[in-house]
Amino acid sequence: MRLLYIGAESGTSLQRAAAFGRIGLDVLHLSPYAQLPPHWAPWLNRTGGPGIDRLVANGLGRRIGGRRFDFAVVDCGDVVGPAALKIIRNAAPVVVNYNADNPYLDPSPERLRWSIFHRALPHYDLVVAMRRDGIEEMMARRGARRIDTIWQCADEVVHSPPSLTPEEKGRWSSEVVFVGTWMPGRGAFMARLIEKGLPLAIHGARWKRATEYRLLRPLIRSDHLEAADYTRAISGAKIALVLLNGRNADLHTTRSAEIPAIGTAICAPRTPHHQQLYKEGEEAVLFDGADECAEACKRLLADDGRRQTIADAGHRRTFANGTYNEALTRRIVEQVAEITRGGAR
Template sequence: MRLLYIGAESGTSLQRAAAFRRIGLDVLHLSPYALLPPHWAPWLNRAGGPGIDRLVANGLGRRIVGQRFNLALVDCGDVVGPAALNVIRKAAPIVVNYNADNPYLDPPPERLRWSIFHRALPHYDLAVAVRRDGIEEMMARRGARRIDTIWQCADEVVHRPLPPTLEEKSRWLSEVVFVGTWMSGRGAFMARLIEKGVPLAIHGSRWKRAPEYPLLRPFVRSDHLEGADYTQVIAGAKIALVLLNDQNADLHTTRSVEIPAIGTAMCAPRTPHHQQLYKECEEAVFFDGADDCAETCKRLLADDSRRQTIADAGHRRSFANGTYNEILARRIVDQVADIKHGGVR
């Protein structure tokens, strides 16, 4: 089975493309972003990206001319509009969108960024989104025809426990780690953890923008991390934190599944999704606010045996939950087969 995969050649998009290969598909992976001029992102975010869809359509047409695929999957789709989808559909009879973000809110938090996506959404045969409250209704209002919602996914290869080398231990070892981008509210949260005595390490981009950066600076260890470095920094911590993006209405995030998959004890906000995914105090620990997070982390740091028991149980639960890319890939392939055989849209 041949898959035309349209998505970034980095991050979780690259991981998902690799998962389709591992389950046996012949994958042609093309990045729509490589078809655009420099500084396309401000153009999209500030003006809605007029002309971007046509540029992507022309570029894809040159790359896939004459080729045929059993299906196509567009990962994210923020720069893939109706014109590009027309080109894709000439090569593949079924076109699927997978979007781990939340472009379905009205208005979306990044309103203009999703302008092209919103025009294209009704043209997909299947739209796959991450579970959030009311997401199916929001997707239907935006024009999605056939809808599936899933948990976020870790990767079987990238997010697996790996014994660190001595060099990695000295580079990545920490007590409590947060890996993620700064956004409004996160600086104050981290500052409160530091004030409460949590031995914190922060990795991620844009932290210099935090108003609290003078306090946070000694605790910011690195910029954006991907791949093996991302896995090792979580594996090298005794506890890894999850913070949610409230603007996206998140109740869980990629960290919610990647941290247990890697085998580190997870400390996450107490949300209905986290409580559904893991048994509290057995497979993960949860908190309500920064003060509660600080006290929870300090108690867990003081009890090595309990912390390791929770980490091991959370790792086992990740397999029971099925929150992995290959499972997602098979789920999409099965739904495409159903659509081809006349399944209800």
């Protein structure tokens, strides 16, 4: 099968495109952002991005040319509106949207970022979203037709447990790590962990915005990490933390799948999703609030055998859960086949 994949050429979008290739598809990967001017993101967030859809449509039209595909996947889709979607549909009879974010909230907490996406949403043949409370109803109200909800996924290649060299161990080793961007509330959470005596390492962007930055600064080891460095930072830790984005109504996140896939013990908020994904105390350590998080991590740090047992059990559970990109891509291909048999429109 020939796949037209429209998504960023970095991060998890690139990982998903590669997974489609690994299961045997012939993939043309085009970035919808390649033809946009600098500072397009603030333009989109503050004004709704008038004109962006047309720029993306023109750019995709030139690069696709007269080629034809069995189906198309639009990853995210924040800059792909009806005009760009029309260009894509001219090249592929079935068009799927995959969005790991939450563009379905009303009102959106992200200003006007999803304005273009909302106009295109009713025109997709299949819309794949992350499991959240009430997400199907939110999607239907926004105009989504055929809906599929899934767990967040790790990648079989990028998040496989690495063998760190002595030099890499020296660079990436830590007791407890959080790899992720600063968001409101996270600085206070980390500050409380420090007060409780937890040895922390932090990797991620925007931490200078934290009110607690002076306290956190000695613990911040790097800015944003991707791919191999992201995996090394988690692999080098004895325990890795999951923190959720409350504004997105998250009950689990990509790290919920990635940390155990990498082979590190996971410590995550006690949500219904984490309780479904892992057996508490056996495959993951769960917490309510910073104090319980700190105490749970300290107990694990003091018990190497139990910590390794939890890490190994969590790793095995990821395969039982099927929270990997190749399982996701096969699921999408199966649904595309169903749509094709029934008529794409």
